[in-house]
Amino acid sequence: AETWDMPMAYPATNYHTENGVTFAECVTEGTGGALEIVVHPNGSLFSGSDIKRAVQTGQAPIGERLLSAHANENPMFGFDSIPFLATSFDDSDKLAAAAHDAIVAALDEQNLVYVYSVPWPPQGFYFKKEVNAVADMSGVKFRAYNAATARIAELAGMTPVQIEAAELSQALATGVAESFISSGSTGVDSKVWESLTHFYDVQAWLPRNTIFVNKDSFNGLDEGAQAAIMDCGAKAAASGEARAKELTDQYLKTLAENGMTVAAPSDELKEGLKGFGATMTEEWIAAAGDAGKAVVDAYQAQ
Amino acid sequence: MAQEFWPLAIFLFTLFLLLGSGVWIGLALLGVAFVGMELFTTRPVGDTMMTVIWRSSSSWSLTALPLFIWMGEILYRTRLSEDMFRGLSPWMARLPGGLLHTNVVGCTVFAAVSGSSAATLTTVGKMSIPELMKRNYPEPMVIGTLAGAATLGLMIPPSLTLIVYGVTINESISKLFMAGIFPGLVLASMFMSYIAIYSRLSSRFEPTAEPVTTFAEKLKNSRFLIPVLLLITLVIGSMYLGFATATEAATFGVLGAMALAAAQGSLNWESLKESLMGATRTSAMIALILAGAAFLSLSMGFTGLPRALATWIGSLGLTRLELLMALLIFYIVLGCFLDGISSVVLTMAVVEPMIRQAGIDIIWFGIFIVVVVEMAQITPPIGFNLFVLQGMTGHEMNFIAKAAIPMFLIMVVMVFVLITFPGLATWLPENIIQRPGG
Amino acid sequence: MDQTTRAGVLRRVLDRIYSASAALAAACLVAMLGVIVMQMIARWSAFTFPGATDYAGYLMAAASFLAFASALNSGAHIRVGLFLTALGERRYWGELWCLVVGTAATVYLSWYAVRLVYWSWKLNDVSQGQDATPLWIVQMPVACGAILLAVAFADNLIALILTGRDNIRDDVAVQSHAE
Ligand code: NA
Ligand code: NA
Numbered sequence: 001a002e003t004w005d006m007p008m009a010y011p012a013t014n015y016h017t018e019n020g021v022t023f024a025e026c027v028t029e030g031t032g033g034a035l036e037i038v039v040h041p042n043g044s045l046f047s048g049s050d051i052k053r054a055v056q057t058g059q060a061p062i063g064e065r066l067l068s069a070h071a072n073e074n075p076m077f078g079f080d081s082i083p084f085l086a087t088s089f090d091d092s093d094k095l096a097a098a099a100h101d102a103i104v105a106a107l108d109e110q111n112l113v114y115v116y117s118v119p120w121p122p123q124g125f126y127f128k129k130e131v132n133a134v135a136d137m138s139g140v141k142f143r144a145y146n147a148a149t150a151r152i153a154e155l156a157g158m159t160p161v162q163i164e165a166a167e168l169s170q171a172l173a174t175g176v177a178e179s180f181i182s183s184g185s186t187g188v189d190s191k192v193w194e195s196l197t198h199f200y201d202v203q204a205w206l207p208r209n210t211i212f213v214n215k216d217s218f219n220g221l222d223e224g225a226q227a228a229i230m231d232c233g234a235k236a237a238a239s240g241e242a243r244a245k246e247l248t249d250q251y252l253k254t255l256a257e258n259g260m261t262v263a264a265p266s267d268e269l270k271e272g273l274k275g276f277g278a279t280m281t282e283e284w285i286a287a288a289g290d291a292g293k294a295v296v297d298a299y300q301a302q
Numbered sequence: 303m304a305q306e307f308w309p310l311a312i313f314l315f316t317l318f319l320l321l322g323s324g325v326w327i328g329l330a331l332l333g334v335a336f337v338g339m340e341l342f343t344t345r346p347v348g349d350t351m352m353t354v355i356w357r358s359s360s361s362w363s364l365t366a367l368p369l370f371i372w373m374g375e376i377l378y379r380t381r382l383s384e385d386m387f388r389g390l391s392p393w394m395a396r397l398p399g400g401l402l403h404t405n406v407v408g409c410t411v412f413a414a415v416s417g418s419s420a421a422t423l424t425t426v427g428k429m430s431i432p433e434l435m436k437r438n439y440p441e442p443m444v445i446g447t448l449a450g451a452a453t454l455g456l457m458i459p460p461s462l463t464l465i466v467y468g469v470t471i472n473e474s475i476s477k478l479f480m481a482g483i484f485p486g487l488v489l490a491s492m493f494m495s496y497i498a499i500y501s502r503l504s505s506r507f508e509p510t511a512e513p514v515t516t517f518a519e520k521l522k523n524s525r526f527l528i529p530v531l532l533l534i535t536l537v538i539g540s541m542y543l544g545f546a547t548a549t550e551a552a553t554f555g556v557l558g559a560m561a562l563a564a565a566q567g568s569l570n571w572e573s574l575k576e577s578l579m580g581a582t583r584t585s586a587m588i589a590l591i592l593a594g595a596a597f598l599s600l601s602m603g604f605t606g607l608p609r610a611l612a613t614w615i616g617s618l619g620l621t622r623l624e625l626l627m628a629l630l631i632f633y634i635v636l637g638c639f640l641d642g643i644s645s646v647v648l649t650m651a652v653v654e655p656m657i658r659q660a661g662i663d664i665i666w667f668g669i670f671i672v673v674v675v676e677m678a679q680i681t682p683p684i685g686f687n688l689f690v691l692q693g694m695t696g697h698e699m700n701f702i703a704k705a706a707i708p709m710f711l712i713m714v715v716m717v718f719v720l721i722t723f724p725g726l727a728t729w730l731p732e733n734i735i736q737r738p739g740g
Numbered sequence: 741m742d743q744t745t746r747a748g749v750l751r752r753v754l755d756r757i758y759s760a761s762a763a764l765a766a767a768c769l770v771a772m773l774g775v776i777v778m779q780m781i782a783r784w785s786a787f788t789f790p791g792a793t794d795y796a797g798y799l800m801a802a803a804s805f806l807a808f809a810s811a812l813n814s815g816a817h818i819r820v821g822l823f824l825t826a827l828g829e830r831r832y833w834g835e836l837w838c839l840v841v842g843t844a845a846t847v848y849l850s851w852y853a854v855r856l857v858y859w860s861w862k863l864n865d866v867s868q869g870q871d872a873t874p875l876w877i878v879q880m881p882v883a884c885g886a887i888l889l890a891v892a893f894a895d896n897l898i899a900l901i902l903t904g905r906d907n908i909r910d911d912v913a914v915q916s917h918a919e
Contacts, residue, residue: 005343005604038606043472045603049868050353057859059350072872073864110863141786147870150788159786162779164362164793167547170476174544176783324824324838326817329845336848348852349859355849356856356879360801362793365776368769368803546780549796553776582766582807583816589804590817641818683822 004037004061004217009048012041015243016118016209020064023116023211023236030228035221037062052212056111061217067103067117067210075288076106079295080119082284083152083204084277086299089245092119092206098298102291103210113218116233117210118240121183121248122203126196128178130261134272143168143180148280152181155276172196184251193258201252202265202273211236309605313338327644328587331594335601342605351597358596359589362549363469367588369552370417370460372581376559377412378421379573381566382530383429386411389527391433392520395512399497402439402447405430406497409451410490411527413458414534415555417465419679420690422455423448427694437510442705443500445695449687449702450709451493453676456642458486459538460552463675466588466643467668468548470595470650475548476541477731478668483538484726485669489716496712529565533558588643595647602651612655623721625660629653630674630717637678641686645678646671669727670720677713680706754895755813761888762810768803768881772796791871798878805885809892815909832904839900843893850886857883 006024010017017039024037046054051063052070071078079099080086086095096117104114131137137156144150144160153160158179163171168186171177172195179196181204186192211233218226256262265273285292316337320330332351339347358364386408394403408426416422427448434444456463459479468475501507515523537555540546546554563569602608615625636645657667679687682703691702720726779792811817824834859865861876896906 005345040603045600046353047357050357053863053865054350054353056863057346057349059345059353069868072866072868144788147790150790150870160788161783161786162788162790162792167474170544176544320841321820322823323841324819324821324834325841326812326819326838328817329842332845332849333841336845348848349855351849352852352856355853356801356882359804359882360797360878362797362800365772365796365800368800369773369776372769549776550780553773553780556773557777578766578769579762582762582769582803583811583814585769586765586804586807586811587816587818589800590808590811593804639820639822644818684820 001033002035004035005045006037006039006062006064007043007045007051007054007060008039008041008064009043009051009066010041014041015247016064016120016240017041019118019236019240019243020211022239023232026232026235027225027228030232031225035225035228052110052112055212055214058214058216060214062115062211062213064209064211066207068207074106075284076102076291076295078148078284079103079288079292080208081148081205082277083123083148083280084202084273085281085296086205087122087203087277089119089122089206089241092122092208093241094302095295095299096208098302099295102295107210107212108215111215112212113215115211115213115229116237116240117208118237119206119208119244121185121244121251122201122206123181123183124202124204125198125200126180126182126187126192127198127200128196130198131200131269132266133268134275136269137179141176141178143171143177149181151280151283152276155279169195184248184255187260188251188254191258193255193260197260199252199255199260199262200265200269201262202269204273307607307610309338309342309602309607310611312341313602313607321640326590327640328590328592328594331591331598331648335594335598338598338601338605342601345604350600354596354600355593358469358592361469363475364465364589364592366460366475366549366552367462367465367469368581368585369549369556370462370465371584372577373460373552373555373559374416374418374421375577375580375584376556376563376569376574377415378425379577380559380563380568382412382562383408383425385526386426386530387429387433389524391512392515392523395515397494397498399494399501400439400509400512401430401434401437402443402497402501403494405434405444405447406451406490406493409448409454410458410486411530411534413452413454413456413486414538415460415530415559416455417460417462419453419455419676420686423452423687423690424694426452427691431694434509437512439509440504440506442701443497443507445691445697445702446705446707446709447493447497449680449691449706450712451490452687453679453709453713454486454490456676456679457482457489457669457672459483459541460548460555461672462588463642463646463672464668465548466592467646467650467671469592470599470647471654471664471668473664473668474731476551477665479538479541479548480731481665481669481727482672483730485673485716485720488719488726489673489713492712492716492719493709496708529562533562591644592647595651598648599651608652608655611652612659615656616659620660622660622662625656626662626670626717626721629670630714633671633674634677634681637675637685638681639684640678641684642675642678646675663724663728665731666720666724666727670717673713673716673720677710680710754891757888758810758813758892761806761885764881765803765805765807765810765885768799768806772799772803775799791867791869791873794867794869794871794873798873801878802881802885805882806888808885808889812889812892812896813907813909821910832900835900835906836897839893839897839906843890843897846886846890846893850883850890853879853883853886 008017008020021039024039028036051065054060055063067077068081086092107114137158140158141161142153142158143163144153150160161177163177169190252262316334320333390404390407391401394401397403409422412422412425459482464478465475468478536558537551540554541551679685688699688702775792775796779789782789824831827834857876857879865875867873900906
């Protein structure tokens, strides 16, 4: 029997990790114990940033990563993080389907075999005041942590402040930042109601965690085991997404229960954000080239 | 079960062989990790090693370390210790125990700008040892209280041990720093109580009486304390109020220390260069240990040993207190032979899962480990405060270690105080982030 | 030129390389301080300094690795010396063992540090932060520092074998600064 170590970046209680454990059990069962996958959660083996490279170079045979973090390397990896392009679970699935072949090819070039991906809850805006239009955002101190969030700040006329994830709570409490964009889970985890008042469920984008296998390790398996991995992957993709939807509702409820105003964006705000989306989609296509254009076209044709 | 612990036996054997024979600690850890990986995985060892070494060496949270070391190096080259003695002694003279308290209070104050115990010891001791001996204070008390109180350098923020702990377990360094403040003050007051009681009970306590000073004179002398108090406010205050992260507070510290040195006229090109080179060497030394530890932790992760051990400890059904007592004894023994930073990084890969599984607060545990590491500073045969005092006083190690025994016992009591009142450590970190927005 | 002066020249050249590398490491620390100060100023004045934390991290790694060799010779690297002291007159053999292990470990480290750079270049690995720096560039000082550390160990090993003593000062005072 063979044992595969599977590094994952998030805590053992995170639904991505729980889902990964179910996937691992499914594979062990599907191969009759010939291939055992051992999950190492919480970056305990490799930190999140190192997982892709570790699997690429065979340091680990399989792993999970937020692929959009590697958009510097290949803009295609950032397809799921174009703001205000695909703004619901259904749209996110359509976009992922449109990008599937391109992602499989991009990973293949890096010695990786794509298995499955699961979305995070959608990204929404946290504010300290009521915001009904893009104009209301002007001048607000907004947490920018990467190029895309810095660009959102710029388009909205907000003041970008650079804050690491670990320092977010402190920055909000002391007023260094007054606004940020993230999923409902971040807000719950950092008890954001202690500092901010409004959450707008704009569903700006749904980043995805992707599971991939080292190509040499994959080719070293017999066909039965390969099929088991892919079948279990398909199952895990479905169950992971179902869980994400369920949790999204719970998180928003928790925010509301703690006194935050949780609302859908007003039509005017929605229109304004859609404008940002068009601009940033153009910019992404400019970076990702023809392959990127094909993905966006295929998505919009659906 | 026996099969699961084979890796442990091999790790321990290699570790004892390499460390015990005198191989440099960072490299010994690399060696142990290498042996573990070669035996228990089929993964490419060298490349895997470099992945984690690069990640841990280029970590953002580590940047606080060289900066706080540099700050201490600059302050060591200033007139700070003279000024502190002059400012503090008029206030201490009337207390039971007299100027012995300048050792404890001086260390407490200096600990708030220095991240290291030995630096605290040298800075405070270079002034207080000769002055106290001149006044006929019993020598074992002078040396003992200094050896003990200097360890506050590790608990009262900034603290190199807490930075290393925070980096190793990936927790907020600012929070750990905040957690150290109250326990540090409690420990300092326990040292002072001991001095007071000793001075009342001992027949050998007959120091020269201090001249009587008026309140106005005392206040006037206190002006010497202003620079160091400003520096403390700048470093700890900026973190507490959320203006700065630990690393940024460290840059305030370096720049503030430079300003202080410049104001005293002790800042020149030569001393600046010396302080910088000293900081570079010391932080490189710690970086090598951290690199080795990062690889060792990965290697153990591949064997599944930490989780197996955590599960095993869990299955023993130990109470929280029993587990902590076992760890206390374990770390005291380890601390006899290893320096604090090495014993923290060496054990965390195995101890962290245990602690989390037992539901012990990881920030609180940081303070627990600091007290234990503080004890290691004054236990023979390897205790850096003992070495430093040996160099400063010329006494035998035995004499110094014996003088420090009461301080060691007070720290053991401190562990139980922490266990009984966990809020001492956890209250402040839980409350810094809840400050109203400003 | 006779044997001793040639050895003397080599000694001086090597020592100069170690100090130059340490000076470079110190410069990295100063630059790191500069980056952090600039990041703070940027934040207070509502600008951003994209990738500041990443740059500070690279400088941290460079500062550490470039100073390894000089830290070795100045006795800054910690070790447990009980056994060596206990050896008394046979200490030579203990030191020899340590230097052989140290040389082997650091040659191994430097070989893979070079491979780290090579693979980053080969895989076109780019920083995931806003700086988007190609990693092979910032990993170069790490490889150089690791190689120099291996050289320093080999240097000491050869010196020990030829002259009976190495060039490492055993400096507890320096080591204690970290504690
Ligand atoms: Na301190
Ligand atoms: Na000790």
